[in-house]
Amino acid sequence: xxxxxxxxxxxxxxxxxxxxxxxxxxxxxxxxxxxxxxxxxxxxxxxxxxxxxxxxxxxxxxxxxxxxxxxxxxxxxxxxxxxxxxxxxxxxxxxxxxxxxxxxxxxxxxxxxxxxxxxxxxxxxxxxxxxxxxxxxxxxxxxxxxxxxxxxxxxxxxxxxxxxxxxxxxxxxxxxxxxxxxxxxxxxxxxxxxxxxxxxxxxxxxxxxxxxxxxxxxxxxxxxxxxxxxxxxxxxxxxxxxxxxxxxxxxxxxxxxxxxxxxxxxxxxxxxxxxxxxxxxxxxxxxxxxxxxxxxxxxxxxxxxxxxxxxxx
Amino acid sequence: xxxxxxxxxxxxxxxxxxxxxxxxxxxxxxxxxxxxxxxxxxxxxxxxxxxxxxxxxxxxxxxxxxxxxxxxxxxxxxxxxxxxxxxxxxxxxxxxxxxxxxxxxxxxxxxxxxxxxxxxxxxxxxxxxxxxxxxxxxxxxxxxxxxxxxxxxxxxxxxxxxxxxxxxxxxxxxxxxxxxxxxxxxxxxxxxxxxxxxxxxxxxxxxxxxxxxxxxxxxxxxxxxxxxxxxxxxxxxxxxxxxxxxxxxxxxxxxxxxxxxxxxxxxxxxxxxxxxxxxxxxxx
Numbered sequence: 398x399x400x401x402x403x404x405x406x407x408x409x410x411x412x413x414x415x416x417x418x419x420x421x422x423x424x425x426x427x428x429x430x431x432x433x434x435x436x437x438x439x440x441x442x443x444x445x446x447x448x449x450x451x452x453x454x455x456x457x458x459x460x461x462x463x464x465x466x467x468x469x470x471x472x473x474x475x476x477x478x479x480x481x482x483x484x485x486x487x488x489x490x491x492x493x494x495x496x497x498x499x500x501x502x503x504x505x506x507x508x509x510x511x512x513x514x515x516x517x518x519x520x521x522x523x524x525x526x527x528x529x530x531x532x533x534x535x536x537x538x539x540x541x542x543x544x545x546x547x548x549x550x551x552x553x554x555x556x557x558x559x560x561x562x563x564x565x566x567x568x569x570x571x572x573x574x575x576x577x578x579x580x581x582x583x584x585x586x587x588x589x590x591x592x593x594x595x596x597x598x599x600x601x602x603x604x605x606x607x608x609x610x611x612x613x614x615x616x617x618x619x620x621x622x623x624x625x626x627x628x629x630x631x632x633x634x635x636x637x638x639x640x641x642x643x644x645x646x647x648x649x650x651x652x653x654x655x656x657x658x659x660x661x662x663x664x665x666x667x668x669x670x671x672x673x674x675x676x677x678x679x680x681x682x683x684x685x686x687x688x689x690x691x692x693x694x695x696x697x698x699x700x701x702x703x704x705x706x707x708x709x710x
Numbered sequence: 711x712x713x714x715x716x717x718x719x720x721x722x723x724x725x726x727x728x729x730x731x732x733x734x735x736x737x738x739x740x741x742x743x744x745x746x747x748x749x750x751x752x753x754x755x756x757x758x759x760x761x762x763x764x765x766x767x768x769x770x771x772x773x774x775x776x777x778x779x780x781x782x783x784x785x786x787x788x789x790x791x792x793x794x795x796x797x798x799x800x801x802x803x804x805x806x807x808x809x810x811x812x813x814x815x816x817x818x819x820x821x822x823x824x825x826x827x828x829x830x831x832x833x834x835x836x837x838x839x840x841x842x843x844x845x846x847x848x849x850x851x852x853x854x855x856x857x858x859x860x861x862x863x864x865x866x867x868x869x870x871x872x873x874x875x876x877x878x879x880x881x882x883x884x885x886x887x888x889x890x891x892x893x894x895x896x897x898x899x900x901x902x903x904x905x906x907x908x909x910x911x912x913x914x915x916x917x918x919x920x921x922x923x924x925x926x927x928x929x930x931x932x933x934x935x936x937x938x939x940x941x942x943x944x945x946x947x948x949x950x951x952x953x954x955x956x957x958x959x960x961x962x963x964x965x966x967x968x969x970x971x972x973x974x975x976x977x978x979x980x981x982x983x984x985x986x987x988x989x990x991x992x993x994x
Contacts, residue, residue: 432946439711440811440944452946460962464987467941467949469760474941478948481964610989624759676942677751677760679713679811 409693410700411686413447413667415645416568416593418502418529420447420668423701424658424686427649427672428453428506428532428572429478433492434499440679445686447668448502451488453534455507456514456521458484468605468614473626473651474673475603477617480508480534485521493525502529504570515547515557519565531565533558533592536574536599548574548599551586562591570647573597573638575627580634581641588642596647596670597638598631624673625651632660639665639706653681655688662689665706711741711944714810719772719784721802725866728790728834729800730767733810735785739769744842745817745935745973748787749943751809752802758795760941763968764788765837765912766813767867768844785810788866790834814943818842818910818933818973823851826904829876830856830897830921832913833864838935838973840867840874842910847875854879854900858893858917862886894920901928911935915988922976922993932976936984938967945969952987953980 411422425448431437434449443449461481468475483491485507496503505528509515515533522531535548535557547553554571562569571587573580575598584595600621605614613619631650639646648666652658653674661669674681689701698704719732749761764787771781791800802808820842827846829839836857846853853876859865860883871878879896880888889896894917901907901924911921912935925932940950945966952971954963957980965971965978985993 430942430946432944436942436944436946440713452948458962460959460964461948461951464951465939465949466951467939467947469758469939471757472759474760476941476947476949481948481951612989616987673759673941676947678809679942679944 407694407699409690409698410702411690413701413705415647415668416530416570418448418504418568420502422447422686422689423662423668424682424689425504425668425670426450426675426682427670428534430672430675433488433496434503435492435495437675437679441683443499444501446501446682448504448529449496449499450504450532450670451492451506452482453480453506453508454482454485454488454518455480455509456485456518458482458487463616465615466617466620468620470603470605470622471626473622473624475605475615475620475622476600477615477620479617485518489525493527497527503527504530504532506532506534506572508534512557512560516560516564519561523564523566528567530568530570531561532570532572532596533561534572534599536572545574545576548583549577551583554583555586555590558587558590558592568593570594570596572599574599575630575634576602581637584638584642588644592644594645594647595638595642596649598627598634598650601627601630623651625653625657627651628657628660632664635661635666636664636708652685653677655685655692658685658689659692659704662701662705664708667705711812711814712737714738714812716808716810718802718804718806718808720804721800723800724788726863728788728863728866730786730788731799731802732784732786733808734782735769735810736783738783738785738813742766742769742785742813742841743817744820744845745838746813746815747838747943747972748785748810748812748814750787750799751811752795752798758798761809761811761943762795763937763940763943765935765972767837767840769841788834788837811943815968815972816970818935819975820845820849821908823849825851826907827851827853828856828897828900828904828907828909829853830858830893830909830911830913830917832858832893832917833860835911835913835917835935836867838912839910840871843871843874843876853877856881856893856896856900857888858882858896858913859887860884892920893917894924897921898924901930909933915985916990919981919985919990919993922981925976933973934976934979935973936967936971940968943968953983954978955980957983
């Protein structure tokens, strides 16, 4: 047995900056797959990941959808949770005390049922100094009001982003839905309306039927598809968005291994979010971070920025 | 609560369609409580993508080798082959690598022991009752176990329960083992004889509904262990929620089966909603 001897064993610079938020590395959880951070503290070092992204927050607590809410499909899962969350006040009271003890930037994902509510939650976030940035969700496929209604129409998207931009005194990330004909249209609209960064993609609307009961496998009928099954679609869309906007892009969609994250970075994502894979392996983000580092060492890359957007066409 | 990357010690069919898997898990029993569960993953295989929740049957130690090392600790899960995931599991062998997250959730609330305890298990629902029976017997409770199944294939580990000192009663729908009929008929008789008993139940939703109705009518305290599909097992995905008693549109109450449960005191649950989401009726 021989051991690989690395000539450039120097650790690469992994730090990146998204809209003024400094991240120690480009890996963070996708909203809704990591609770409020505390749930995963027993399984990985929260101070090793780039950022913590909270479950989507609304002005009032939200009950979410009826059950069953999830169903596994080939290499993926459908979910229609319905944005169940404790509400911004309970978040401040019960979830922030823990998050304050963690030396990692916290990004608050948020949404509203109406335009006004989006604006109000944004204002409320200003009162929490430890929140590094807001991630505006205009892309949830599973609720009737809010969410995707704003995300599929460039005019509505632009309107909500402009209002939130005015109200939020923090960097603003806007999370986009893939359930549109051309994602670059919405991407350009939200950039113009003041988004400091774009995160994409949210889940892809899907459906699955139990052939024996002949009922939809989730109570909401349709749900959002996530997991490895959607990764090639996500890589394509992130590539398209990177080509069409100037603001930094956070790549999301089916990342479960280091090589998956690398694909997104190479097409130009400045950071990535890991979603469904957290459910499968609660310490997967650490594995992904270490894998990216190892790849850089092997390839002689000293700075992650030399990798980001290095796609050869 | 830990993520174990570990190995299978043994994996055997104990009744047609039912398997018992013994897995190496150092330190597991220190924190494991009756009624808790694990999220199991066949390492690196895809599909299935998600882990599957399994009740803990028991924990234990292998006899020490002469190597001077401490005895090896294991856990046992018992599973029924029902789908793709469990079909793959049934083909695993000694030494195969697996991943195990646990122990997870809130188990049974074990009372200080005076009076009768009646455990009701339907098919695979017998699994979490074994550790519970052990603890109850240890505390000096008088424990009766009512085992129910469609056929005799669904009844397993009878001898092991009896060895704990538990009195067992078997009933099957087709009469192929024990009494012919539903386990709930036996429960009704036992509750007449022991009106001050406390009941612990795990099994399919129609059985749990019937147990709930009987216990409610008799004002008998009841704890149930629920099974819901879940993705994470740690309270993050919110996929496994059930409605709590008093749930309304205006004041919603959703409880995570993985975190608040899987064991609930029956009075804290919305039984009509539970029955509806499992496609069975008749719950009060």
